[in-house]
Amino acid sequence: MYRKIFFIILLLVFSFVLYSEDFNRLNISTYVIKNINTFDKSWNNPKGICFDISTNYRKINFIVDLFYTDFQKKTSVPDFKITSIALGIGKEKIQIYKNFYMKSYLLIGNNLMKFEKEQTPGINYESEIGISYKFAMSYAISQKFSINLNFFEQRIFTRKRILLKWFGLSFSYEIVTPEFIQSFLR
Amino acid sequence: MKSIYFLLILILFVNLQAKSASSEDYLFRISKEEMDAKGLGKLSDIFFLVNGFDFATIDGYNHSIGYNVGDTYQTQNYSVFINENEIKFNDFEKININTIPINYTSINEIIIKNDPLILGNFQIHIFTKENIEKLSISGKFDVGNETGDPGPYKYTKYYSPNVDRVGFYNESNVALKLHNLELNCSFIDEEITYTDFAIRKRIHGMTSEGYGSVERNSIFASCGYLLKNNNLKLSFFQNKNEHEFLFFAPLGREVPINNTSYQTTFSFENLVSKNICGNVTYYEHLIETIKNPENISIDLLEKNWNGSVDLNNKNNRFQIRNRLKFEMNKLSFFKNENQIEENIFGISSNIKQIWSNCYETSIAVNLIKNEKEWHQKFQLLNEMKFKKNYFARLSFTYEHFDSKYKKNAWNYLIDDGELFEEKRIEIIDDTESRKSKIFNSSLELRKNYRSGFCRFQCKFSKQKNILFTEQDFALQKNYACFSDDLKITDNNEGILSEVSIEIEKKSFYKWNQNFYARYIYLIESNELFKNKFKERPQLTINYSVLYSYYNDFVIHNQIRWEAETEWNEYRRISGMTIEGKNILPVILEHKINDKFIWNSVITKKFWKKQIFSSLIIRNVLNNKINYHPIGASFDLTFFIKISYKFDIIN
Numbered sequence: 001m002y003r004k005i006f007f008i009i010l011l012l013v014f015s016f017v018l019y020s021e022d023f024n025r026l027n028i029s030t031y032v033i034k035n036i037n038t039f040d041k042s043w044n045n046p047k048g049i050c051f052d053i054s055t056n057y058r059k060i061n062f063i064v065d066l067f068y069t070d071f072q073k074k075t076s077v078p079d080f081k082i083t084s085i086a087l088g089i090g091k092e093k094i095q096i097y098k099n100f101y102m103k104s105y106l107l108i109g110n111n112l113m114k115f116e117k118e119q120t121p122g123i124n125y126e127s128e129i130g131i132s133y134k135f136a137m138s139y140a141i142s143q144k145f146s147i148n149l150n151f152f153e154q155r156i157f158t159r160k161r162i163l164l165k166w167f168g169l170s171f172s173y174e175i176v177t178p179e180f181i182q183s184f185l186r
Numbered sequence: 187m188k189s190i191y192f193l194l195i196l197i198l199f200v201n202l203q204a205k206s207a208s209s210e211d212y213l214f215r216i217s218k219e220e221m222d223a224k225g226l227g228k229l230s231d232i233f234f235l236v237n238g239f240d241f242a243t244i245d246g247y248n249h250s251i252g253y254n255v256g257d258t259y260q261t262q263n264y265s266v267f268i269n270e271n272e273i274k275f276n277d278f279e280k281i282n283i284n285t286i287p288i289n290y291t292s293i294n295e296i297i298i299k300n301d302p303l304i305l306g307n308f309q310i311h312i313f314t315k316e317n318i319e320k321l322s323i324s325g326k327f328d329v330g331n332e333t334g335d336p337g338p339y340k341y342t343k344y345y346s347p348n349v350d351r352v353g354f355y356n357e358s359n360v361a362l363k364l365h366n367l368e369l370n371c372s373f374i375d376e377e378i379t380y381t382d383f384a385i386r387k388r389i390h391g392m393t394s395e396g397y398g399s400v401e402r403n404s405i406f407a408s409c410g411y412l413l414k415n416n417n418l419k420l421s422f423f424q425n426k427n428e429h430e431f432l433f434f435a436p437l438g439r440e441v442p443i444n445n446t447s448y449q450t451t452f453s454f455e456n457l458v459s460k461n462i463c464g465n466v467t468y469y470e471h472l473i474e475t476i477k478n479p480e481n482i483s484i485d486l487l488e489k490n491w492n493g494s495v496d497l498n499n500k501n502n503r504f505q506i507r508n509r510l511k512f513e514m515n516k517l518s519f520f521k522n523e524n525q526i527e528e529n530i531f532g533i534s535s536n537i538k539q540i541w542s543n544c545y546e547t548s549i550a551v552n553l554i555k556n557e558k559e560w561h562q563k564f565q566l567l568n569e570m571k572f573k574k575n576y577f578a579r580l581s582f583t584y585e586h587f588d589s590k591y592k593k594n595a596w597n598y599l600i601d602d603g604e605l606f607e608e609k610r611i612e613i614i615d616d617t618e619s620r621k622s623k624i625f626n627s628s629l630e631l632r633k634n635y636r637s638g639f640c641r642f643q644c645k646f647s648k649q650k651n652i653l654f655t656e657q658d659f660a661l662q663k664n665y666a667c668f669s670d671d672l673k674i675t676d677n678n679e680g681i682l683s684e685v686s687i688e689i690e691k692k693s694f695y696k697w698n699q700n701f702y703a704r705y706i707y708l709i710e711s712n713e714l715f716k717n718k719f720k721e722r723p724q725l726t727i728n729y730s731v732l733y734s735y736y737n738d739f740v741i742h743n744q745i746r747w748e749a750e751t752e753w754n755e756y757r758r759i760s761g762m763t764i765e766g767k768n769i770l771p772v773i774l775e776h777k778i779n780d781k782f783i784w785n786s787v788i789t790k791k792f793w794k795k796q797i798f799s800s801l802i803i804r805n806v807l808n809n810k811i812n813y814h815p816i817g818a819s820f821d822l823t824f825f826i827k828i829s830y831k832f833d834i835i836n
Contacts (some may be wrong), residue, residue: 023195057739110331159336
């Protein structure tokens with residue numbers, strides 16, 4: 001367990017490592033998302049929450065993404081929760097029409113799956129690599145604040161792949177990266 | 187014999203005519219920056235990063251490699267050096283490069299050389315950083331993960347066991363400079379796991395401690411002192427692997443051992459005269475077999491004293507290097523209480539004549555003598571420069587030696603079947619002390635551009651009386667491999683040729699692309715030589731592209747394709763399935779399909795480049811990759827690496 005926590009901390013550290021040089025803008029987003037496909041009939045289609053921070057680096061954007069969801073059992077299998085942290089890269093937002101923008105990211109990360117303890121004696125968690133693709137249509141309400149419609153596809157590399165598709169709404173707020181963070185990270 | 191004395195007198199005479207030091211030639215060089223950008227996770231990754239290497243591995247920890255045209259995975263004829271000190275660590279004459287006690291953060295560069303003064307095909311030289319100003323502290327943490335766990339499917343009809351795990355790796359280094367004194371100390375702590383289905387099944391039951399993982403501890407410490415112009419250095423190297431499962435070829439299976447090696451080297455430069463340098467080394471290697479139900483024991487104690495003295499001279503027309511060397515080897519097998527001792531003496535010389543700025547010729551002679559007879563290696567090298575950017579190199583090497591000239595652990599094993607007293611295998615020795623003869627030639631043409639280079643290489647190798655061991659592996663009921671007999675023949679011969687092309691192009695300062703293709707062709711051989719040759723891929727194509735953004739953010743992608751290989755010794759196990767509780771069935775094949783591998787590395791430095799971080803993704807496409815018929819299958823794996831370096835300057 002400690003190694004998993006250590007691993008997640010390292011991922012977090014790594015993600016902040018990317019925030020150097022002239023990363024002068026941080027875009028913070030909070031999502032509410034709904035699973036729209038059924039990866040296995042034994043579990044429901046849950047809702048999830050997601051939090052990400054992206055920043056500009058020349059003409060590309062880096063993103064660190066935190067995600068949480070809770071799958072409820074429909075048969076005699078245990079419930080399980082997925083907590084994931086992922087790092088991604090994407091093109092700077094593209095203007096489609098006036099205040100409408102498009103964003104997309106490709107992410108790779110670690111998915112910590114924790115199972116209901118009563119039904120799984122011994123180890124009740126597992127960690128697996130995942131790749132995900134995020135697409136968002138964004139409407140800028142003001143210079144800093146925007147509202148986004150998101151489509152999110154996630155593949156977790158278990159022996160039989162888990163494919164999860166999500167649809168949701170998010171709100172983004174952009175800030176100037178605090179100087180002390182920039183100077184520390186450079 | 188007279189000719190040898192004549193040669194020695196000639197060498198001595200030419201030495202007296204010249205003064206000063208020697209020049210260096212290398213086949214390949216990889217710098218610290220390149221290693222960082224390309225994601226050197228463990229030392230064996232250089233077999234991936236350096237063009238021309240082929241390798242086979244059963245567990246991802248031990249590797250058999252091929253580099254030159256005539257190399258097979260059985261003849262592992264190379265050596266590893268740290269700061270010019272040869273590291274003698276080996277297991278039955280096979281080097282496991284991952285046990286070399288070097289701290290990655292302190293590596294400055296790795297050079298692949300073919301030094302004519304050393305018997306063997308090539309040498310891997312690792313150089314650590316020098317010129318520490320005052321105090322330097324560094325640390326590194328690696329963690330990784332491999333795909334293939336069941337996840338929630340564990341509770342459904344798609345059940346599969348929880349298997350894959352990548353061990354951790356930590357290292358730390360302190361270097362200190364006080365006036366003329368330099369101190370350096372490195373520690374490595376690593377865990378290597380055995381999680382592959384096939385390996386787990388084979389090693390299951392061999393130890394009461396479960397499937398296990400290797401716990402590795404390494405130390406590298408050195409103390410250098412500059413006395414006037416004399417550079418004196420004392421170095422200590424140690425590697426300890428606990429609970430290692432060493433694949434022991436004669437038995438065809440893993441044996442649980444505790445494996446400890448240490449070495450102390452005293453080296454000096456400019457001690458008596460400006461041109462003299464040398465070293466004295468003591469090496470000890472202890473293998474202790476862990477008690478196992480099969481009662482297999484390969485306990486071994488190896489002690490070795492060796493040393494060399496170099497005389498280097500140079501003037502405008504000549505560069506001369508001479509080396510005198512000795513080796514005292516003592517080997518004890520605990521099982522039969524046998525001991526063997528051997529003394530080896532050697533002399534070698536390399537004379538380079540610089541005819542003009544455009545043409546150089548180099549001649550090398552290498553002679554080794556054990557208690558019985560001499561063994562020789564001769565090399566002739568011509569280097570030519572045409573105009574400014576064209577370069578050509580033509581070399582001929584001839585070796586004449588007895589494969590069993592050195593009484594090492596491996597040769598002892600095949601000479602003395604007592605170790606296999608329970609007749610697990612029968613040793614059939616068809617050898618008649620025939621001397622191996624190897625003739626190699628190579629032609630290299632290179633054109634340098636402003637933004638890269640283009641290199642064409644053509645190699646030819648003729649080998650005669652080569653010693654090979656041949657086994658016919660099968661599976662036991664418990665899925666462990668075994669072989670009925672081990673046949674040794676030394677009348678194998680083959681003629682091979684190799685063609686390779688390498689193009690490197692740097693676009694602007696950001697993009698760096700490298701394309702490499704190599705084709706090996708067997709012209710003529712006997713059957714066994716042909717079978718050994720087929721274990722290496724005939725055709726290899728490698729393309730890598732590096733994108734560097736302000737030097738502190740680098741993305742590197744490597745795409746590699748290798749042709750299929752065939753392992754004739756394992757043909758009897760082909761089509762068999764390993765299955766059991768908590769494992770997925772594994773179908774074994776003696777032919778390994780062609781491999782298409784995509785590796786990706788993203789690195790970023792921050793905090794004034796003191797913190798270095800990288801994300802390494804191996805086998806992005808998650809193809810099933812095998813490097814040995816009974817070896818592990820390597821899935822998509824990713825590693826996170828963070829290293830920290832802190833220097834106090836002045």
